[in-house]
Amino acid sequence: MGMVHVKLSNLRFWVFTAAIVWLNPALMFELLKSDTVTRARLGRLTTAHGVVETPVFMPVGTQGSVKALDPRELDEVGTQIILGNTYHLFIRPGLDIITEAGGLHRFINWSKPILTDSGGFQVFSLAKIRKIKPHGVEFRSHLDGSLLFLGPKEAMAIQRTLGSDIAMVFDDCPPHTATARELRAAVERTIRWAGECREQPRGDGQMIFGIVQGGSNAAFREECARAIVGLQFDGYAIGGVSVGEPEPEMFKAVEQTIPFLPENQPRYTMGLGTPAQIVELIARGVDLFDCVLPTRVARNGTAFTRKGTISIKGGAYKRDWGPIEEGCPCYACRNFTRAYLRHLLNVNEILGLRMLSVHNSHVFASVVADVRTHLQAGTFAEFHCEFLANYVPTRRVLAARQVIHQ
Amino acid sequence: MGMVHVKLSNLRFWVFTAAIVWLNPALMFELLKSDTVTRARLGRLTTAHGVVETPVFMPVGTQGSVKALDPRELDEVGTQIILGNTYHLFIRPGLDIITEAGGLHRFINWSKPILTDSGGFQVFSLAKIRKIKPHGVEFRSHLDGSLLFLGPKEAMAIQRTLGSDIAMVFDDCPPHTATARELRAAVERTIRWAGECREQPRGDGQMIFGIVQGGSNAAFREECARAIVGLQFDGYAIGGVSVGEPEPEMFKAVEQTIPFLPENQPRYTMGLGTPAQIVELIARGVDLFDCVLPTRVARNGTAFTRKGTISIKGGAYKRDWGPIEEGCPCYACRNFTRAYLRHLLNVNEILGLRMLSVHNSHVFASVVADVRTHLQAGTFAEFHCEFLANYVPTRRVLAARQVIHQ
Numbered sequence: 001m002g003m004v005h006v007k008l009s010n011l012r013f014w015v016f017t018a019a020i021v022w023l024n025p026a027l028m029f030e031l032l033k034s035d036t037v038t039r040a041r042l043g044r045l046t047t048a049h050g051v052v053e054t055p056v057f058m059p060v061g062t063q064g065s066v067k068a069l070d071p072r073e074l075d076e077v078g079t080q081i082i083l084g085n086t087y088h089l090f091i092r093p094g095l096d097i098i099t100e101a102g103g104l105h106r107f108i109n110w111s112k113p114i115l116t117d118s119g120g121f122q123v124f125s126l127a128k129i130r131k132i133k134p135h136g137v138e139f140r141s142h143l144d145g146s147l148l149f150l151g152p153k154e155a156m157a158i159q160r161t162l163g164s165d166i167a168m169v170f171d172d173c174p175p176h177t178a179t180a181r182e183l184r185a186a187v188e189r190t191i192r193w194a195g196e197c198r199e200q201p202r203g204d205g206q207m208i209f210g211i212v213q214g215g216s217n218a219a220f221r222e223e224c225a226r227a228i229v230g231l232q233f234d235g236y237a238i239g240g241v242s243v244g245e246p247e248p249e250m251f252k253a254v255e256q257t258i259p260f261l262p263e264n265q266p267r268y269t270m271g272l273g274t275p276a277q278i279v280e281l282i283a284r285g286v287d288l289f290d291c292v293l294p295t296r297v298a299r300n301g302t303a304f305t306r307k308g309t310i311s312i313k314g315g316a317y318k319r320d321w322g323p324i325e326e327g328c329p330c331y332a333c334r335n336f337t338r339a340y341l342r343h344l345l346n347v348n349e350i351l352g353l354r355m356l357s358v359h360n361s362h363v364f365a366s367v368v369a370d371v372r373t374h375l376q377a378g379t380f381a382e383f384h385c386e387f388l389a390n391y392v393p394t395r396r397v398l399a400a401r402q403v404i405h406q
Numbered sequence: 407m408g409m410v411h412v413k414l415s416n417l418r419f420w421v422f423t424a425a426i427v428w429l430n431p432a433l434m435f436e437l438l439k440s441d442t443v444t445r446a447r448l449g450r451l452t453t454a455h456g457v458v459e460t461p462v463f464m465p466v467g468t469q470g471s472v473k474a475l476d477p478r479e480l481d482e483v484g485t486q487i488i489l490g491n492t493y494h495l496f497i498r499p500g501l502d503i504i505t506e507a508g509g510l511h512r513f514i515n516w517s518k519p520i521l522t523d524s525g526g527f528q529v530f531s532l533a534k535i536r537k538i539k540p541h542g543v544e545f546r547s548h549l550d551g552s553l554l555f556l557g558p559k560e561a562m563a564i565q566r567t568l569g570s571d572i573a574m575v576f577d578d579c580p581p582h583t584a585t586a587r588e589l590r591a592a593v594e595r596t597i598r599w600a601g602e603c604r605e606q607p608r609g610d611g612q613m614i615f616g617i618v619q620g621g622s623n624a625a626f627r628e629e630c631a632r633a634i635v636g637l638q639f640d641g642y643a644i645g646g647v648s649v650g651e652p653e654p655e656m657f658k659a660v661e662q663t664i665p666f667l668p669e670n671q672p673r674y675t676m677g678l679g680t681p682a683q684i685v686e687l688i689a690r691g692v693d694l695f696d697c698v699l700p701t702r703v704a705r706n707g708t709a710f711t712r713k714g715t716i717s718i719k720g721g722a723y724k725r726d727w728g729p730i731e732e733g734c735p736c737y738a739c740r741n742f743t744r745a746y747l748r749h750l751l752n753v754n755e756i757l758g759l760r761m762l763s764v765h766n767s768h769v770f771a772s773v774v775a776d777v778r779t780h781l782q783a784g785t786f787a788e789f790h791c792e793f794l795a796n797y798v799p800t801r802r803v804l805a806a807r808q809v810i811h812q
Contacts, residue, residue, distance in 0.1 A: 064746070065755040071741065093724075093749040100725055101745065109741050318499075319506055335477065335515050339507065340470070343499040349471040350756060 029054075029235065029266045037381035039258070039285035042372060045235075045266055047081075047113040047165035048205030049105065054266060055282045055371050057364045058083045058115060058290040063092065064108045067295040068350075068357040071110055077330060077358060078365035081113040081165075083290045086158050087122035087150070091141055095161050103163030115290070116164035117270070118155040118197075120171040120211075121239070132189070135196065136170070152196035160203045168237060169197040171211040176244040183215045186240075191227040198231050207234035209268060215240055216249045218256045225260035235266035238286075242271030246400030247393075251280065258285045275304060275367045276391040282371055283384050294364050298356035301345040304363040308392035312356065317342045324355075330362035331355075435460075435641065435672045443787035445664070445691035448778055451641075451672055453487075453519040453571035454611030455511065460672060461688045461777050463770045464489045464521060464696040469498065470514045473701040474756075474763040477516055483736060483764060484771035487519040487571070489696045492564050493528035493556070497547055501567050509569030521696070522570035523676070524561040524603075526577040526617075527645070538595070541602065542576070558599045562606035562614075570612065574643060575603040577617040582650040589621045592646075597633040604637050613640035615674060621646055622655045624662045631666035641672035644692075648677030652806030653799075657686065664691045681710060681773045682797040688777055689790050700770050704762035707751040710769045714798035718762065723748045730761075736768035737761075 033042040043054040059066040059074065062085045066074055074082065084104055089095075093107075101107035104114055123130060127139035127148075136151015155170035170193050172186040190213045202208060210233035214220030228236065238257045241250045254269060261267050268288035269281055278289050294304060301313035305325040310317075312324065323333035324341065332341070332355035344352030367387075374383040393401075439448040449460040465472040465480065468491045472480055480488065490510055495501075499513075507513035510520055529536060533545035533554075542557015561576035576599050578592040596619040608614060616639035620626030634642065644663045647656045660675060667673050674694035675687055684695050700710060707719035711731045716723075718730065729739035730747065738747070738761035750758030773793075780789040799807075 063749075063753045063755055065750055065757045068756040068760075070737075070757055070760065072737075088753075092753050093745075097725065097745060097749070101727065101743070107743075107746055107749075109746070319503065321507065331476075331478075337507070337513075339499075339503060340513055340515070343469075343503070343513075344471055347469045347494075347498050349469055350474040350760070351471045351476055354474075354476065354756070354760075 029264065031264050033375055035283075035375060035380045036378070038283040038384060040282045040371070040375055040380050040384070041285060041287060042375035043266065043287055045287075047207065049111060049113040049165050050080075052080045052113055053372055054287040055278075055368045055375075056080050056288055057278065057368045058288065059294065059361055059364070060085075060290055060292045061108065061110075061114075062292070063088045064104065066361070067292075068298070068354050069295070069361065071108075073331070073358055074110075074361070077362040078369055079112070079361070080365075081115060082110060084108075084114050084116045084162060084164060085119070085122065086116050086155060086162065087119035087126065089116075089162060090119065090150075090158050091143055091148075095158060099161055103161070105163060113165040114162075115166040115209075115288075116159045116162050116168065118159065118168040118170040118211075119150050120155070120168075121173045121270070123150050124173050125175075125243075132172070136193075152193045153200055156197050156200035156202070156208075160201065160206065163203050164206065166207045166209055166235070167202065168209050169194045169211050169233070171213060171239055173213065173239050173243065174215070176215075176249075178215060180217065183213075183217055183220055186213050187220050187224045190239075191224060194228055194231055194233075198233070209233055209235040209237050209266075211237045211239040211270070212257050212261075213240045214253070214257070216245065216253045216256065221253065221256040222260055225257050229260060229262060233265075235268060235288075236261045237268040237270050237288075239270050241269055242273065242291075247277065247397050248400060250277075251284070254281060254284055254286065261285075274393065274397070275306065275363060276308075276388055276393060278364070278367065279371065279384055279387050279391075282368075283380075289368070291364075294360035295357045298360050299353045301342075301352070301356065303356050304360045306363065306367065306387070307390050309394060312338055312342050312352075313345045314342070324359045325363070328359065328362065330359050332359040332362075435670065437670050439781055441689075441781060441786045442784070444689040444790060446688045446777070446781055446786050446790070447691060447693060448781035449672065449693055451693075453613065455517060455519040455571050456486075458486045458519055459778055460693040461684075461774045461781075462486050462694055463684065463774045464694065465700065465767055465770070466491075466696055466698045467514065467516075468698070469494050470510065472767070473698075474704070474760050475701070475767060477514075479737070479764055480516075480767070483768040484775055485518070485767070486771075487521060488516060490514075490520050490522045490568060490570060491525070491528065492522050492561060492568065493525035493532065495522075495568060496525065496556075496564050497549055497554075501564060505567055509567070511569060519571040520568075521572040521615075521694075522565045522568050522574065524565065524574040524576040524617075525556050526561070526574075527579045527676070529556050530579050531581075531649075538578070542599075558602035559606055562603050562608070566607065566609045566612065569609050572613045572615055572641070573608065574615050575600045575617050575639070577619055577645055579619065579645050579649065580621070582621075582655075584621060586623065589619075589623055589626055592619050593626050593630045596645075597630060600634050600637055600639075604639070615639055615641040615643050615672075617643045617645040617676070618663050618667075619646045620659070620663070622651065622659045622662065627659065627662040628666055631663050635666060635668060639671075641674060641694075642667045643674040643676050643694075645676050647675055648679065648697075653683065653803050654806060656683075657690070660687060660690055660692065667691075680799065680803070681712065681769060682714075682794055682799060684770070684773065685777065685790055685793050685797075688774075689786075695774070697770075700766035701763045704766050705759045707758070707762065709762050710766045712769065712773065712793070713796050715800065718744055718748050718758075719751050720748070730765045731769070734765065734768065736765050738765040738768075 130139035159167035210228040317338040320338035536545035565573035616634040723744040726744035
């Protein structure tokens with residue numbers, strides 16, 4: 001009798017535990033496979049709004065919209081997760097509106113995962129007249145000059161209200177031109193603020209990623225990475241890249257940081273990059289990427305292909321009856337010719353920049369999808385070499401490489 | 407033997423004729439039903455690119471794109487036929503490009519019918535420094551000032567190249583402020599040029615519509631209508647409306663013209679109008695409409711509803727969690743709230759104007775679709791009264807009515 005009772009209790013306990021697991025599946029990163037040649041990794045990130053297969057590219061929806069695209073188009077190009085900007089959404093429409101809407105997902109009608117940045121980057125790059133204080137930054141809105149304050153506490157509270165699946169810590173992101181003294185101050189502040197962020201309450205199932213600063217100074221990067229990892233976050237970003245530095249310095253900063261990040265957690269380089277840079281960074285062990293490039297250059301008439309960028313506005317495409325990129329299955333390539341898109345761009349028809357935004361977003365999503373396929377098949381190293389051999393970087397990137405090689 | 411021969415000949419003749427009919431089905435207008443209370447008509451227009459159920463609203467694709475919309479969205483809102491502008495397409499991308507693309511349908515990837523205007527309206531409204539000559543107008547491009555010439559011969563040749571399903575004659579469209587003397591000259595020129603257009607070759611299965619001018623002068627309208635109808639076109643447009651005149655004058659001009667147009671052919675008021683005006687014009691016997699309003703006002707943040715327009719940018723919608731229009735099945739209303747669209751419009755996100763363009767285009771298409779349903783059911787008169795009772799016109803329209811009623 002006693003034994004039956006014990007068994008029943010055990011059963012109850014088991015059922016109870018299974019129900020908890022079923023109702024609230026572990027939010028976590030699984031490292032599925034590591035490449036045997038490069039440092040690339042195949043992973044799976046389980047968030048409150050679904051699973052994200054990594055490596056992954058996140059289109060940027062700064063103001064609650066990935067520029068020019070609707071949610072269906074984002075879905076169709078293969079988007080798994082998007083990024084929202086805390087600074088911009090905090091200023092407009094403001095938190096009262098997003099709270100009333102029931103969070104950012106519902107406000108913008110996007111049911112898949114969202115990562116939000118902390119606003120740190122924007123406070124340091126966009127805001128007018130800022131004053132760094134112990135627990136954050138006092139600044140004037142870039143929009144109407146009103147006095148605002150953002151710090152670890154505020155940034156976490158905003159991201160909790162937005163209801164993002166992944167929140168980022170509030171960091172001090174100095175420009176590429178920062179002196180060693182400024183870099184040091186930024187690293188110290190970033191570490192202190194990361195600790196403060198860690199103590200803030202978070203939304204249900206909301207993950208938090210730490211950010212490593214330190215420019216391209218190896219000592220600072222190591223120090224910052226060790227301290228941030230010590231705080232035990234759900235993932236780690238490499239910040240202070242894509243802040244105007246030449247490409248080689250960016251790679252250096254990443255290479256200086258990666259060794260100090262835990263193998264079994266996701267790694268994210270903020271604000272990067274071109275398809276070639278993304279493939280290069282994946283080979284160095286990065287899992288997450290975000291960049292405004294695909295939609296921003298689309299608005300200037302530039303299309304990404306797997307061989308580099310082309311300016312569709314150019315006279316060369318006036319009578320080009322092929323798609324933007326041969327063999328591309330995106331809506332733009334299935335339906336329109338380069339000649340037609342060139343016409344649309346030249347007469348300022350919105351459909352032109354829309355279709356380039358669709359195509360470019362598809363290129364970014366499909367390159368990382370191909371990377372995942374090759375990682376699964378164990379052929380990433382070959383893909384990596386072939387992709388880079390075929391990809392012609394922009395003149396700016398080439399010029400920066402030249403300087404380093406001299 | 408002789409009889410058999412005759413019979414065989416007859417058979418051959420019949421088979422031959424049937425083959426012609428089968429290969430080139432009659433391009434024609436069928437008057438399916440006439441309302442018993444109003445002058446509204448239900449019809450069917452068979453074109454080289456498919457059937458158009460009338461009354462119909464044609465979205466305007468001035469430069470080869472209905473602004474901000476893609477072909478899939480046009481399809482989804484219920485678009486049967488679009489309008490292309492000869493003047494604009496002639497200037498950019500130019501006929502060489504469209505010829506090489508295989509015509510306008512293929513260039514813009516739209517497989518349903520297209521109606522093209524003749525460029526007459528634009529030559530008289532857009533072009534700088536024009537000189538009216540016997541067989542057309544010499545003018546300078548509004549774009550780069552280059553010297554161009556458009557007349558009946560040129561307009562028909564361009565429309566033949568564009569490959570539109572319905573071509574319009576080249577007419578003289580004077581402004582609302584024209585004197586009686588100017589109106590008379592425009593009527594005479596319009597008649598003469600219509601005759602010249604009639605003699606030009608046309609594309610395979612391309613229909614041609616005549617245009618009646620005459621301002622709001624009853625005698626001119628009758629004279630012009632009789633002459634144009636005498637030339638036997640496939641359909642008839644009432645031009646010289648939507649040229650800045652107050653609404654009552656527009657209705658007067660239509661009412662002065664309609665009695666002289668054949669019952670069994672399609673009638674088209676060019677450049678009109680709001681949903682309420684369209685319902686009013688349908689009640690007066692008009693079958694085809696085109697207007698830039700749905701997409702143009704969308705770009706200013708204005709949404710059409712069946713009760714009039716609303717400015718979504720307005721503070722009133724800041725916390726409005728309903729769709730643009732309750733019960734509307736369009737993509738924008740199924741997916742987004744007024745509060746979100748207001749935010750998008752206020753931060754200049756393209757998705758905002760895109761979604762208003764989708765919704766507005768859906769409103770125009772669905773109002774005429776409802777009209778067709780009611781005409782079929784014999785309940786159009788009731789629909790007509792109810793629709794107008796619920797629709798609040800703009801202040802400008804109301805002010806114009808006031809002037810007339812005093």
